[in-house]
Amino acid sequence: MTTGSLDPVALLQGLIRCPSVTPAEGGALALLETELGKLGFRCHRLRFEEPGFAPVENLYARFGTAGPNFCFAGHTDVVPVGDPAGWTVDPFGGEIAAGNIYGRGAADMKGGVAAFVAAAARVVAALRHGSISLLITGDEEGDAVNGTVKVLEWLAANGEKLDACLVGEPTNPNRLGDMVKIGRRGSMTGTLKVSGTQGHAAYPHLADNPLPRLAAMCERLANTPLDTGSDHFPATTLALTTIDVGNPASNVIPAEGRAVFNIRFNDLHTSDSIKRWADQICAGVGGRYELSWRVSGESFLTPPGQLSTLVAGAIEAETGIAPELSTTGGTSDARFIRSYCPVVEFGLVGQTMHKVDEHVAVADVVKLTAIYERVLRSYFRFG
Ligand SMILES: [Zn+2]
Numbered sequence: 001m002t003t004g005s006l007d008p009v010a011l012l013q014g015l016i017r018c019p020s021v022t023p024a025e026g027g028a029l030a031l032l033e034t035e036l037g038k039l040g041f042r043c044h045r046l047r048f049e050e051p052g053f054a055p056v057e058n059l060y061a062r063f064g065t066a067g068p069n070f071c072f073a074g075h076t077d078v079v080p081v082g083d084p085a086g087w088t089v090d091p092f093g094g095e096i097a098a099g100n101i102y103g104r105g106a107a108d109m110k111g112g113v114a115a116f117v118a119a120a121a122r123v124v125a126a127l128r129h130g131s132i133s134l135l136i137t138g139d140e141e142g143d144a145v146n147g148t149v150k151v152l153e154w155l156a157a158n159g160e161k162l163d164a165c166l167v168g169e170p171t172n173p174n175r176l177g178d179m180v181k182i183g184r185r186g187s188m189t190g191t192l193k194v195s196g197t198q199g200h201a202a203y204p205h206l207a208d209n210p211l212p213r214l215a216a217m218c219e220r221l222a223n224t225p226l227d228t229g230s231d232h233f234p235a236t237t238l239a240l241t242t243i244d245v246g247n248p249a250s251n252v253i254p255a256e257g258r259a260v261f262n263i264r265f266n267d268l269h270t271s272d273s274i275k276r277w278a279d280q281i282c283a284g285v286g287g288r289y290e291l292s293w294r295v296s297g298e299s300f301l302t303p304p305g306q307l308s309t310l311v312a313g314a315i316e317a318e319t320g321i322a323p324e325l326s327t328t329g330g331t332s333d334a335r336f337i338r339s340y341c342p343v344v345e346f347g348l349v350g351q352t353m354h355k356v357d358e359h360v361a362v363a364d365v366v367k368l369t370a371i372y373e374r375v376l377r378s379y380f381r382f383g
Pocket of ligand 1: 075133
């Protein structure tokens with residue numbers, strides 16, 4: 001067993017050189033498996049292939065057998081390069097220039113993964129109790145069907161319990177230390193179809209025009225506030241994204257009209273309570289209508305407490321910055337993990353994620369490693 005001398009920057013370069021665009025594994029998990037194996041982690045490669053979706057490779061690695069089990073969750077898959085001509089460097093080259101390391105996934109989030117593995121390397125030899133584990137998926141940027149959700153189910157089925165989880169997504173808007181995510185808003189999309197009876201525009205009394213009702217429902221949905229925000233979340237928002245009738249004839253009253261709207265909701269609601277709310281609004285207008293839904297994720301919050309205090313303390317000790325505990329932004333795999341254990345997110349600076357010339361500062365990768373090491377040391381209360 002070798003410990004203590006794993007260079008996070010070299011590991012990040014190695015990971016960037018694995019072209020792991022979702023759903024390709026690209027050698028990234030194999031590289032992690034090798035490095036973690038050398039440190040004494042027991043590795044499980046988990047391949048899931050739900051029909052209708054691309055099969056995906058995942059990795060669960062654990063050092064130790066006893067609880068508590070501190071888990072780091074992340075992904076090695078990356079979004080496509082985009083326009084290759086837009087890049088000034090090889091997107092899979094892992095080049096270092098002017099203090100930055102370049103490549104697809106440098107920020108989102110091979111940098112976080114490399115930092116955590118290097119941090120773990122520094123503490124495993126001294127770990128006297130508990131376990132350190134990594135849940136690394138290859139399906140975060142894709143459908144998220146054959147990834148974290150299924151790994152979590154596999155863990156539960158195999159008696160693997162997680163006690164706390166740190167997700168290494170790039171949470172900082174500008175500087176390392178800016179922001180820890182302690183929850184996320186929920187997101188759901190509603191489709192409203194309002195039906196009537198088609199007819200001649202000159203004889204509206206013989207038809208039943210659905211459009212005034214559609215307009216009234218849209219107006220009430222958009223202008224009835226759901227709340228004014230909660231302790232850690234902004235107010236729930238509803239945005240109408242389209243209203244479609246598709247009627248080319250000016251002398252025909254259409255039989256149907258349709259609207260689509262997206263709701264970003266806080267922890268005062270669940271997707272079910274929002275569905276009931278929207279149904280009430282539409283029923284208040286009356287007539288025949290149909291609401292259908294796609295729920296992308298429920299809102300969740302790990303209330304500020306032990307885990308967020310510990311992570312924020314480690315960040316402040318290393319950077320001098322007291323991070324904001326935030327619930328802003330899009331969604332992440334934390335939305336699945338939160339059903340199993342407390343989860344917070346902290347990683348690198350996200351400014352260039354998904355862009356051309358994605359990069360992070362070498363100094364930030366080194367600093368993040370120190371932060372993660374400090375998190376582990378204070379979680380297990382040693383050194
Ligand atoms: Zn990510």
